[in-house]
Amino acid sequence: MTSPNEVLASKLKEHSRLGAEDLAEISRFSHQRRQLAAGEDLIRQGDRPDVAALVMSGMVARYHLLKNGGRQYLSFHIRGDLPDAQSLFLERMDHAVCAIGEAEMVLIPHAQIRKTFERRPMVGFAVWRETLIDAAIFREAITNNSGRSMRARMAHLFCEIFYRARNNGLIDGNTCDFPLSQTQIGETLGMAIATVNRTLQALRRARLIEFKGGRLTVKDWPRLAANGDFDPHYLHLKRAVRI
């Protein structure tokens, strides 16, 4: 039941030193709640938003809409993330944002945020850092989807999701939410559904993970990380998480 501003502030404080004045500015943001149904779009490609969204609960994804009607999922976002921060400075959305499962969002007017950046540059730098970490995640996805085997891709994706959830205190034992369908996993990793299914089974059989009902359970972190060539440095988290 933390307030939106606290969620945002605590996310930014993970990597940025914010003073009392900075936090005070953040606490003055107004916000409008928005509940998203499973699969619902928050923003579409081509939109020109005048608010920025903060994830309060659930998961949202960014995706490219392809010419043939398919999707390429680009990244996934959880509580505390700002999945469309780029809209603060790039007018036109080059991708869409949708809910994966149900999600609760909070919308903050761009104008307020930009004003804050002018008055308290440190707040701007902190949000900038967030967008730079997003970029690092995109880069990692390039590497993941280009060179690696299907099994490694999938292992890497699971590692990233679990590691980030863990870092945000959103796990429950060895289990976190990841309410993707197998089709969506395919649209993330660039693999056919049949292959997704078989690769999942292989990972299950190897006792690395469980994945059912939109929940991911990591059963053998060291081997999963090895399988996915996962090195969390790219997430730029200050406090490295021990799993």
Place this chain on the structure above:
Amino acid sequence: MTSPNEVLASKLKEHSRLGAEDLAEISRFSHQRRQLAAGEDLIRQGDRPDVAALVMSGMVARYHLLKNGGRQYLSFHIRGDLPDAQSLFLERMDHAVCAIGEAEMVLIPHAQIRKTFERRPMVGFAVWRETLIDAAIFREAITNNSGRSMRARMAHLFCEIFYRARNNGLIDGNTCDFPLSQTQIGETLGMAIATVNRTLQALRRARLIEFKGGRLTVKDWPRLAANGDFDPHYLHLKRAVRI
């Protein structure tokens, strides 16, 4: 023979409105020149730079170093680009930057740049925009390397390079510099060298491009763009270029 500060200012002015004060601040940046030999690293994964680099001439690339010693190239940068702007706010480099062919760089101390951002937020917003456009390019690379056929990937890469060169006034008729080896194209698009070679020949035979001696010639832009599913919106360039 334009000065570094003019190169930077004119790049930022492409998308951001900068006032006289902003430009004056930029013009006060000190810089140190650095000449890179072909293939030389400017920054390595794990480094913690205290300067930011501006490309003055030539081309540099960002890449991930893989466990097996291979590389995954992530993006290419030309005159006016800031290929390591992220180092302003993320301490540790999660990827490396190297020269593709020879390149001339200019190094500007982080401290100066950050000071400028505090005094003139608009300058910060402009550089932020640059990093956001980088992120959009990464996203597009995810889509390119995940779903599309090898031929489409290659066509798309050529489109992007040519379009950006054209936008920066760095083309010569229908030809621009792109001094990659076929091996490096493979390490960009996630394809084996043999396939790179054969795909290149296919594009040549179809009279879409010429690619020789580190120069790329576009012989049929509309068909090349169609082959690569290329839609330049993601580059977020204000003035759309007609080719």
Place this chain on the structure above:
DNA sequence: CGGAATGTTGATATGCCTCAACTAAAGTGG
């Protein structure tokens, strides 16, 4: 001029996609 790097070609193997049929689960209306 010689050696190294880069590019080219062919043969073979295989991982993955495609298609198609089927099963299981989840959601819907009577």
Place this chain on the structure above:
DNA sequence: CCACTTTAGTTGAGGCATATCAACATTCCG
């Protein structure tokens, strides 16, 4: 609550695109 519909997941067979390997040609560079 059950029958029905829809969606998601599972499995197998077959073909193809692309990786891999190996030999050779060409260009680059000292």
